[in-house]
Amino acid sequence: IRYAEGKGWYDARVEARAPIPMDPASAVLHYAQEIFEGLKAYRTADGGVTLFRPEANADRFVASAERLAMPPLPPEAFLDSLHRLIEIDREWIPTGEDGSLYLRPFMFASEVFLGVRPAREYLYVLIAAPVGAYFSGGVKPVKVWISPDYTRAAPGGTGAAKCGGNYAASLAAQAEAIEHGCDQVVFLDAVERRFVDELGGMNVFFVYDDSTLVTPPLTGSILPGITRESVLTLAAEAGLTVQERSVSFADWQADAVSGRLREVFACGTAAVITPIGHVRFPDGEFPIGAGRPGRVTMELRQQLVDLQRGVTADPHGWVHRVL
Ligand code: PMP
Numbered sequence: 001i002r003y004a005e006g007k008g009w010y011d012a013r014v015e016a017r018a019p020i021p022m023d024p025a026s027a028v029l030h031y032a033q034e035i036f037e038g039l040k041a042y043r044t045a046d047g048g049v050t051l052f053r054p055e056a057n058a059d060r061f062v063a064s065a066e067r068l069a070m071p072p073l074p075p076e077a078f079l080d081s082l083h084r085l086i087e088i089d090r091e092w093i094p095t096g097e098d099g100s101l102y103l104r105p106f107m108f109a110s111e112v113f114l115g116v117r118p119a120r121e122y123l124y125v126l127i128a129a130p131v132g133a134y135f136s137g138g139v140k141p142v143k144v145w146i147s148p149d150y151t152r153a154a155p156g157g158t159g160a161a162k163c164g165g166n167y168a169a170s171l172a173a174q175a176e177a178i179e180h181g182c183d184q185v186v187f188l189d190a191v192e193r194r195f196v197d198e199l200g201g202m203n204v205f206f207v208y209d210d211s212t213l214v215t216p217p218l219t220g221s222i223l224p225g226i227t228r229e230s231v232l233t234l235a236a237e238a239g240l241t242v243q244e245r246s247v248s249f250a251d252w253q254a255d256a257v258s259g260r261l262r263e264v265f266a267c268g269t270a271a272v273i274t275p276i277g278h279v280r281f282p283d284g285e286f287p288i289g290a291g292r293p294g295r296v297t298m299e300l301r302q303q304l305v306d307l308q309r310g311v312t313a314d315p316h317g318w319v320h321r322v323l
Contacts, residue, residue, distance in 0.1 A: 026110035036106035098133030141277025145177035159221035202266035263294030
C-alpha cells in the first residue's frame with residue numbers, strides 16, 4: 001500500500017514477491033524512517049488458522065509510526081493485509097505442532113529527497129515465510145550477556161517504537177554477547193546503567209519465591225511486548241503476584257545467588273517464552289536455578305502456546321480466527 005501526503009493511502013495490491021526498485025536518494029536509505037512488526041499465523045488442530053492478538057500489533061504499528069513522524073496505517077488496513085496474505089499463502093502454513101507462518105509487516109519512507117524532515121511518501125509492505133520450531137529438541141535455557149557499554153534506547157528516544165534503527169543500534173552488543181559465548185544480550189538502562197531494560201529482541205521476567213513475577217515497567221526505553229502483556233495477564237489470573245517495577249542488575253545477581261530469585265525468562269513472539277539459565281557479565285557469571293527450565297516459566301509457556309494453538313479456550317478474545 002502506498003501513501004502520499006495530500007492523497008492518503010492508495011494502490012493496495014498483492015503481487016509476487018520481487019525486489020523493490022529504489023532510487024539511491026530514497027529517504028529511508030539515509031534517515032532510517034522505517035518501522036515493522038512481527039507476528040505468526042498458527043495452524044490449529046482442526047486445520048484452521050489463527051493469529052494471536054493482531055490488533056495489538058496493528059496498534060503498536062500506529063504508535064511506532066507516530067514516534068517516527070510517519071503516517072499511521074489504519075489498523076483495519078493492517079489487519080486486512082494479514083488476512084489477504086494468509087489466505088493466499090494458506091498452503092505454506094506448516095501443519096506440524098511447532099511450525100507457523102511468520103508475518104512481517106513494515107513501512108518505510110520512499111520519497112526521493114535528501115534533507116532531514118519527515119518524508120511525504122511511504123510504502124507499506126507485508127511479506128511472509130513459513131518457520132519451524134524456535135527450539136528444536138525441546139526448550140533449552142539460554143545464556144545472556146549483560147552489555148557493559150551499549151544501551152539500546154535512551155529516555156525520549158525510540159525504544160518503545162519497533163523501528164529498524166533500534167535494532168541497528170543493538171547489533172554490536174549482540175555480537176559482543178556471541179563473542180562471550182552467550183545467546184542474547186541484556187540491555188541496562190541508559191541513565192544509571194543499573195536497571196535491566198530488556199533483551200535484544202525479548203522482554204524479561206523475574207520469578208521470586210515461586211510466587212511473584214516481576215518485569216521492568218514501560219518507561220519508554222523498552223518495547224511494549226505483546227507477549228509481555230499477555231504473560232502479565234495470565235500470571236495474575238493464575239494467582240501469582242505480578243509487579244511492574246525496576247530490577248537492578250546488582251539485585252538480580254544477589255537474589256540469584258541467595259536463591260530467592262528462582263527463575264528468569266525472556267518472552268516475545270519468536271520464542272514465546274525462553275528460560276534464562278545463565279548470566280555472564282564482564283566481572284563474572286552465575287547460574288539461575290539449576291540451569292534447567294523452571295516450573296513457573298514452563299507452565300506459563302504451555303498456557304500461552306495452548307492458547308495460541310487453540311488447544312485451550314480463549315476467555316480474553318485474543319485468538320483471532322483467520323481461516
Ligand atoms: N523487545 C524487543 C526489543 C523485541 O524486538 C521484541 C520482539 N518484537 C520484544 C521485546 C517482544 O515483543 P512481542 O512480544 O510483541 O513479540
